[in-house]
Amino acid sequence: MFVNKCHHVLSTRTSTRRLLKGVTTWKRCLTTGSREPEGPVVATEIPGPRSRSLLQELNSIQQASSVQFFADYEKSSGNYIMDVDGNALLDVYMQISSMPLGYNHPAMLEALADPVNQKIIANRPALGVFPAKDWPNRLKNVLLEKEVAPPGLSHITTMMCGSCSNENAFKNIFIWYAEKQRQGAPFTKEEIESCMINEKPGSPHYSIMSFKGAFHGRTLGCLSTTHSKYIHKMDIPAFDWPIASFPEYKYPLEENVRENQQEDKRCIAEVEELFERYKNEKRMPVAGVIIEPIQAEGGDNHASSEFFQELQRVTRKHGAALLIDEVQTGGGPTGKMWCHEHFNLSTPPDVMTFSKKMQLGGYYHLEDFKPKQGYRVFNTWMGDPSKVILLEAILEIIKKENLLDRVTRVGDYMLKNLKDLQNEHSNTINAVRGRGTFIAFNCASSQLRDAIVKKLLTKGIQAGGCGSQAVRLRPALTFTERHADIFFDALRSVLKE
Template sequence: MLAADTQSALLGVYKPAGPSFVAGEGCWLTGDDGRRYLDLTSGIAVNALGYGDPNVAAAIRGALDAGILHTSNLFRTAPAGELAAWLAAHSFADRVFFCNSGAEANEGAIKFARRWAGDRDEIIAFRGGFHGRTMGALALTDRPAYQEPFRPLMPGVHFAEVGDVDGVKALLQTGRVAAVIIEPIQAEGGVRLVAPGFLQALRALCTEHGALLMLDEVQTGLGRTGTLWAHEAAGITPDVMTLAKPLAGGLPMGAVLVTEAVAAALKPGDHGSTFGGGTLVASAALATCRKIGAEPFMAEVRRKSELLADLLGALALRRPGIRQVRGAGLMWGIEMDDAAGIVGRALEAGLLLCTAGPDVVRLLPPLVIGDDELRQGIAILEGAMEC
């Protein structure tokens, strides 16, 4: 085990639990205590391909062997261009901006919206939403406890209720709104699905009132919900979409995808990111996207999604303390009391879970998880509920 003083230099903004992990393979992590742990968190939806994926590893080795890990955006490199082309070809987008995280992607989206909108500078966000902890993204995040210590925040943000079409319409009618931002599933907000009809209504309202529709798919994008992008279920296309977590196979990377109309409003110098789209992360991301984007892979995700839904439905029937089970694809929330306690007891039993608020246990297994591993994970979870 690591000595306590080896962790003392880290800023105390996290509360890490359990062992220090020293190795990983597939859906399993090995701790410095010698135990193996089944991971149903994917590093909070990051490790979509699990640990040690050969395609991602080969891409990283190739970048290392080339000896160019970074050049900055003063110069061109092939991996970033190829990745941008792949994302554009597999989405609504015409142009792509690369950065380093989901929060940074949302910061970029805010700037792009304001640049595009001219003198309109307001943004509509939603109750229960989460868009990051940097200052602009925090202003869009409905978490008073997160916001209060850091006020004043970026002005011009209005919060609406998910499902309240009339409320959004009234805000848009002021003529001051540049953009509306929403997650197709409010992940950190309790794994709450936004109804397709509401997303369709937002698309129509944004078009009518000349505002951008921005979708935060930082956690839902790249196959997590059973389609490449979660908004596909609503049959809509946004003007801007932000990505991050699973994009580079475990390496830090974010992206902002935009239409040509948005891109045309931006000129050199309007935005930047020193490390954005670097050779190493772009190479890993291209391998990740190509693997997840293959239809046989996505078909397997959908099949396993049905199995997980059935397992959770049966669990809810056996456990009356479960108030609701909700989710899509391989992203689920179980609403019940003592979510943190259940997560802690599951850890002791060798299962990694996370919460989404005080009363939701969140499941985010790697997209490569096997059927038996899903069954094993749910069995351990049920055992943790019995204590």
């Protein structure tokens, strides 16, 4: 491995090629129009001395043990994140999948520089009571635009983040379910009085079904549907809600078709059994089912289109709502705006939550899920118009540069290269999988996974883990084959070492 005078850490092949060209300066990236490093720059260990000093300072005032390093966002650019010690890292993790165009994209900076937009940012409204005059048009022209909204979902409720989106979507589902039981009748005196002391009939015992390995957030209701890591749930009271098995497939998929089909059937049968048990034995009928198109935090666990089609059929059969959580998969990383579009569902999901790449949170839903009364789903901000400004700029770039097509092309390129590496290092990595650039592979053990992620960091690659053994890749939509080659040079070197 060569290290040139600017500390660019690259593989032998890549370094030699660039050193011959005399490349030691910043280069304008044609993809984003911003200035990116030509390659990773590793000047210190990571975290470096300045990061460690800042961590000590932060830890004195709050719990900060999850901090990996301190970033310099003023200097970060495109697909590269800069830290405070001068390291430039190719970021294939992108703030846990929440940066669609990378860092400091000119279109986003330009939107923030607009004097009209500055007044929107400066005067943040309580949207539920005092929205601005242009708010209906912004919703229709940005979030409900034909190429953005999930097909078949015409209503939207905006929120702040993924957790509060799911939390309030549960409320919408419970309200919808109760309205069906009430058959349009007004609230009774008994319901009004009993709900104030958390008792029936005003506080009915309904439930939300979720899946083993799921992650839907850390707020109280969401935690009862989150089952990925114990540290999220320890010491927190939870609802007695049903938990079904999510399919655990054998890889490669093409060599295990029959076994995986049987796994789908096993999990759907369990869903059916839980619907019946919670209705008849527990007296806590399932009002809704929440599921991720790909279980991200739980380990990038995939399920087939047939599984999701059958799940929708069973959910509808039992009169419950299907809520698809697209907080991490939404916004384009799978090659479609929404991952569930890959599944060819017979009808739209009843509710679909989003956040991360969409900059603000919220959920799309069918008209039937709009409450009849005001204040039933409400908080002070109900979203953030300033984030819709950024989202509008993002969506324009996605469309202008055909980024969803790029994601599909680059994702295919990455999966091919990863499968080649898997064949070369079958004792180290396995189960390569993904849609678009939403990609993961497993390591032989959790200790090996952690070692690979740390080794990649020393070579200037910021990656992430999920589940117990997976390395996950969450690059920006602007990620290209050139960036992928830099990543593969580093990964190949790590696997050889």
